[in-house]
Amino acid sequence: MLNSSLSPSSTELVISILDLVLKEGKPLDRAYSQHFSGQQLESTELGRITLVTGDILRRLNLYCYLSDVKPEEMSRMGSRLLNVWHLFNNLPLPKMQYALKVDEDELATRIAAAKEQPALWDGCPDWLNEMGAAQLGDRWPAERVALTLPAKRFIRVNTLKCTRDDLAKKLRNERVQTVEVEGVDTALEVVSDSALFKTESFKKGWFEQQDAGSQLIASALGAKPGMCVVDACAGAGGKTLSISSQMQGKGRLLAMDVEQWKLDNLKQRARRAGAHNVETRIIASSKTIKRLKMTADRVLLDVPCSGLGVLKRNPDAKWRDTPERLPILVALQKDILQSYSRMVKVGGMLVYATCSIMPEENRDQVDAFLATNKHFRFVEDENISPAETGFDGFYYAKLERIAEA
Known part of the structure; x- marks a missing residue:
């Protein structure tokens, strides 16, 4: 946490970034990029700005309640929320020229009331609190608290x-x-x-x-030199590069995705890393997968998911996403698992993974797949808990193909 207040200019930057995220729905990383480009800021000051912005977004509903400011009012009322944030964290008020004042007695009353509402105190929206309680039961309060902490x-x-x-x-x-x-x-x-x-x-x-939990997923694949390995939802390739290291750069490592720009970024990262066995391929249609039927020793499916395990790193997702989005993602995960599993050869291993902590996206998906795909067997799985590890939250399951379909 900070040991001094933000400068007036940094405070204005925080308000502008929050407004871009909350009013226009801009992802936080892009909001940072838009506001930091062209700024002559020291890295320490950039760090202070991102620390404050991240903390506010991790507990946005709490700070909005304490300051009586709605998220969509950030451009007009953000100075009061920033003043409340400073007072809440026992810091002197920033010296903003046109700042809305805070009634400190009223703030103390609101803090006392918020402490009686655990989900509000932990910065958790109602829809997420209901989902977490329903799916994780007694484990949810500890995970909810862990997701309010800054990412390591x-x-x-x-x-x-x-x-x-x-x-x-x-x-x-x-x-x-x-x-x-x-x-x-x-x-x-x-x-x-x-x-x-x-x-x-x-x-x-x-x-x-790369988060330590993410590294555990890549390690679970057990890739070895000389193998044919497919990272079928590679994205920008953090796990791809980890797998290349496991393979000592030997063998074939195919990184696939539906978005070319992510694969282009991966190529640049692979060159810097010396990961010369990485080959990229766009998934243009289902034919791309069919051509690779039963060719791979290892397949990693790090499927699109809710991201509810990485909220401390991507806190804006709590305020942009809704529970209605989850069934759409669950259907997509089921389709990817069913279709992409065809690439695994007999005796080969499939690792299904998410950056979610919700069973509906994790073990429930694996059990449903195994119930209709008897040519695969369950080997092991792991829930990587933010509360227990301090890492981001992930899940993976290892499945072995034991026969042709």
């Missing part, structure tokens, strides 16, 4: 170029402090406030930023 900074060592010890030493020489992550042998947690992507280590491709 994890990186994955690129073992194509160095070891974890080598990377930690080199980063230390570049004034970046890290600690090893227990249970994830490719991960380091960055514990200093450092300009990570300006380091020589990054420019040389020694690491990628």
Whole structure:
């Protein structure tokens, strides 16, 4: 948390970013990009702005309640919400020229009332609280609290170029402090406030930023040198690059997605990482999948999902998404699992994964698939819990093809 108030200019930037996200529905990362481009800001000040913006979005309904400001009023009333945020966090008020005042006695009354409403205090919208309670039961309150915390900074060592010890030493020489992550042998947690992507280590491709939980999913695939491996929902390729490291750059690694721009970004990242066995392919139609029938030793299906395990990293999703979207995603996941599983050869392994903590998207999907696909067998699964690990929330299940369909 901050130890001093934001400058007036930084406060205005926070209000503008929030307005862009909440009124226009712009994803937070794009709102940052739009407002930071052309700004001559030190990395420390950028960090302060993103810290405050992220904290407000993680508990937006709480701060709106305490300040009596509606999300759509941010451009006009945001100064009062920012003042409330500072007072709530025991910081001096920022010196804004035209700031709406806060009645501190009324604020104290509202804080006391909010503490009596756990979901509000944890910054959880009603629809999400109802869904979490229904699907996770007694586990939900701890997960709800964990999702209000700032996301930790994890990186994955690129073992194509160095070891974890080598990377930690080199980063230390570049004034970046890290600690090893227990249970994830490719991960380091960055514990200093450092300009990570300006380091020589990054420019040389020694690491990628990737949550430790995400690294566990790639590791679960068990890819080995010489295999034919398909990452069928590759996106920008964080897990693809991790798999390439497992394969020591040997064998065929096919990264597929329905969006070409994501694959173009992956190509750039693969070049920097020295992941020369990565081949990209756009999924133009169902024929793309059919041509690969029973050819792969390993297939990773990191399917589109609600993202309800990564809300501390993408807090704006809580205020943009609705419960009506989940059935659409569940139907898509079912279709992808049924169709893309055809690429796995007999004796090969399929890993189904999401960045959700909701059983409806996770084990329920796997059980439904296995009930109608007897040529696959369940091997194991894991729920990666934000409350238990401090990582983002993920799920994966390993399924082995034991016969032709």
